[in-house]
Amino acid sequence: MPSPDGVDHTEVIVHARDAADAKAHASSRAGVVVVAKDLTYDVASFKDKGVKARLLSDVNGLFNPGEMTALLGPSGSGKTTFLDVLAGRKTVGETTGEVLFGGKAPSVKFLRRHTGYVEQFDTLIAALTVREMLCYTAELKRPMNEPLASKETAVDKLLRDLGLWDARDVVVGSQMVKGISGGQAKRTNIAIALITDPSVLFLDEPTSGLDSFTANEVMSVVKSLVTDEVTILATIHSPTAYAFSLFDNAMILCGGRQVYFGPTGKGLWLIDVFTEADRRGDAVAFADVYETSSLKKACDASTRAAVAAEKTRRRRRGSEESLADGVTTQSLADTKLNTTSSTVTPGWWAFYVMLKYRTRKNYRDPEYLGPRLGDKIFLSFIITTLYLGRGNDFGADNVINISSALFMWSTLPAFGAAAYIPQIVLERSLYMRERADGLYNPLTYVVAKICDEMLLLVFVTLCIAVVVFFAVDLAGSFWLFWLTYYITLGNGIVLAYLVAAAAPNMEAANAILPTYVVTLLFFAGFLITPEDTPSYWKWYSYVDLMKYAWGALMINQWDGNDPVLFAGGETLLETYELDDVNKWGYVGYLLLFFCAFFVLAFLALKHINHSKR
Numbered sequence: 230m231p232s233p234d235g236v237d238h239t240e241v242i243v244h245a246r247d248a249a250d251a252k253a254h255a256s257s258r259a260g261v262v263v264v265a266k267d268l269t270y271d272v273a274s275f276k277d278k279g280v281k282a283r284l285l286s287d288v289n290g291l292f293n294p295g296e297m298t299a300l301l302g303p304s305g306s307g308k309t310t311f312l313d314v315l316a317g318r319k320t321v322g323e324t325t326g327e328v329l330f331g332g333k334a335p336s337v338k339f340l341r342r343h344t345g346y347v348e349q350f351d352t353l354i355a356a357l358t359v360r361e362m363l364c365y366t367a368e369l370k371r372p373m374n375e376p377l378a379s380k381e382t383a384v385d386k387l388l389r390d391l392g393l394w395d396a397r398d399v400v401v402g403s404q405m406v407k408g409i410s411g412g413q414a415k416r417t418n419i420a421i422a423l424i425t426d427p428s429v430l431f432l433d434e435p436t437s438g439l440d441s442f443t444a445n446e447v448m449s450v451v452k453s454l455v456t457d458e459v460t461i462l463a464t465i466h467s468p469t470a471y472a473f474s475l476f477d478n479a480m481i482l483c484g485g486r487q488v489y490f491g492p493t494g495k496g497l498w499l500i501d502v503f504t505e506a507d508r509r510g511d512a513v514a515f516a517d518v519y520e521t522s523s524l525k526k527a528c529d530a531s532t533r534a535a536v537a538a539e540k541t542r543r544r545r546r547g548s549e550e551s552l553a554d555g556v557t558t559q560s561l562a563d564t565k566l567n568t569t570s571s572t573v574t575p576g577w578w579a580f581y582v583m584l585k586y587r588t589r590k591n592y593r594d595p596e597y598l599g600p601r602l603g604d605k606i607f608l609s610f611i612i613t614t615l616y617l618g619r620g621n622d623f624g625a626d627n628v629i630n631i632s633s634a635l636f637m638w639s640t641l642p643a644f645g646a647a648a649y650i651p652q653i654v655l656e657r658s659l660y661m662r663e664r665a666d667g668l669y670n671p672l673t674y675v676v677a678k679i680c681d682e683m684l685l686l687v688f689v690t691l692c693i694a695v696v697v698f699f700a701v702d703l704a705g706s707f708w709l710f711w712l713t714y715y716i717t718l719g720n721g722i723v724l725a726y727l728v729a730a731a732a733p734n735m736e737a738a739n740a741i742l743p744t745y746v747v748t749l750l751f752f753a754g755f756l757i758t759p760e761d762t763p764s765y766w767k768w769y770s771y772v773d774l775m776k777y778a779w780g781a782l783m784i785n786q787w788d789g790n791d792p793v794l795f796a797g798g799e800t801l802l803e804t805y806e807l808d809d810v811n812k813w814g815y816v817g818y819l820l821l822f823f824c825a826f827f828v829l830a831f832l833a834l835k836h837i838n839h840s841k842r
């Protein structure tokens with residue numbers, strides 16, 4: 230390959246490859262060798278319908294433990310795509326060729342547990358401070374038997390190493406609430422990936438948005454992690470000369486094709502050459518030259534040798550393992566590769582950690598509490614003052630007033646459900662990242678989120694229900710009155726979760742939920758009596774949770790004091806077909822609805838993936 234400094238780079242590269250092979254052989258004992266072999270990635274094109282876009286074409290690479298490799302190339306050349314394919318984070322498209330970790334195709338569980346991925350865009354929890362964010366991750370991703378003090382020491386070390394010490398008690402913040410700066414957020418994201426001691430660390434643009442001094446500092450910290458136990462790959466845009474010098478190898482892509490892979494040396498100039506060529510549309514020529522170059526041949530040969538060596542090692546290891554007693558460093562890497570769980574800690578522990586950090590913060594956050602409590606307090610104030618003392622009037626002329634009050638009491642929770650949509654939609658990228666990082670599984674997430682909401686409401690709804698029930702002077706059981714409200718609220722929350730998880734965006738979710746709730750109102754029994762409901766709509770009332778909520782409240786109020794409404798002697802409960810119905814049975818049906826929506830919300834969060842990546 231010609232170069233302005235007149236050095237025969239091919240020769241340099243081949244020597245360096247040999248050295249790297251030797252190093253790989255030695256270091257593979259503890260770390261994980263990553264190999265990309267003839268990697269091609271196609272995806273349905275968003276530009277031309279029905280056409281497949283090839284974003285990567287026959288890319289090869291060998292990434293050894295103890296080495297840091299830069300993925301370089303012009304914007305849109307496929308760097309992030311390559312990183313995503315290697316890290317198993319692609320959710321769409323078709324990959325051909327091979328990705329091998331330690332000589333075998335990696336399992337999703339291994340990737341989640343033992344690799345770290347620093348996203349290009351920050352996905353942090355706005356309400357936590359930087360230190361809390363790291364402690365939260367450490368408690369979820371480091372072994373449970375490690376004492377908290379040791380986890381905190383590791384967190385504090387990272388805070389110092391990444392220059393975050395002074396910002397440790399500053400909240401992460403959001404667009405609405407001022408928090409840490411963009412550069413600090415980037416470094417926090419890097420710290421999150423590092424706190425887990427990953428075997429392979431992927432970094433997507435770790436220095437974007439940072440000034441050159443901080444960028445150098447961050448890359449120095451990343452470089453300091455390079456040991457025989459960690460393999461590092463980072464996409465990087467316009468690195469400073471210093472940052473570039475920290476990398477051992479560079480892979481340069483142009484238009485999804487490889488144009489260089491080898492030691493970095495003094496090759497920073499290459500990036501400008503390729504970027505310029507890419508702009509002129511000449512990058513293909515470089516890729517063609519690379520395709521037939523001795524450099525590529527040498528690279529392919531060492532990749533093949535590494536794959537063969539890893540496979541042999543694995544075979545040998547398999548037979549040795551049955552003989553060996555002790556655990557060696559080599560079997561540690563294999564143990565990681567064969568992991569059977571994608572999370573380090575069990576679900577119950579993750580649940581506890583989520584409550585400890587996130588729920589505790591939420592309950593002190595006015596932004597969180599406001600939309601959840603404000604509507605309930607305000608609307609119950611209206612019900613109380615509007616129907617004050619009317620509940621013990623069982624005359625036929627008061628029937629419509631109290632039945633309406635109970636109807637509103639049972640429907641308000643469902644309307645209030647809209648308040649629960651934003652958090653799930655806005656948290657999607659955080660949830661996806663934490664799930665992909667193996668912090669928890671979807672079930673733990675849903676259970677923790679619902680408990681977060683429902684625990685808060687126990688006390689609040691009890692207070693509200695006491696005021697409304699006794700001020701309006703309603704009849705029947707107070708506990709049924711409260712429980713119906715509480716479980717209907719729970720239904721609203723899980724319904725909101727289901728819609729938020731299934732809808733493609735916030736607009737769609739905000740349109741779907743109220744529409745569904747309004748259909749429930751029509752068939753609850755109050756707006757049209759069961760007898761007058763057309764036969765082709767009758768089925769809907771059976772699957773209408775409002776029917777059970779309002780029905781239970783009506784029986785609670787009128788049973789024993791049921792006024793005769795019509796000349797024929799038909800009572801109110803008979804009119805609404807609520808006579809001979811067990812009110813607690815109706816509460817039971819409400820619970821069943823809650824369970825059904827909960828399962829659907831869990832399945833939606835587990836299986837529906839809106840981020841087409």
Ligand SMILES: Nc1ncnc2c1ncn2[C@@H]1O[C@H](COP(=O)(O)OP(=O)(O)OP(=O)(O)O)[C@@H](O)[C@H]1O
Pocket residue numbers: 272273274275276282284302303304305306307308309310311464466
């Ligand atoms: N479905 C698709 N159809 C067509 N082109 C696509 C599709 N998905 C991605 N691309 C294109 O593939 C290219 C590679 O994207 P990628 O994000 O990997 O590039 P990159 O090198 O990381 O860019 P940057 O440095 O700007 O982050 C981009 O030009 C992108 O527009």
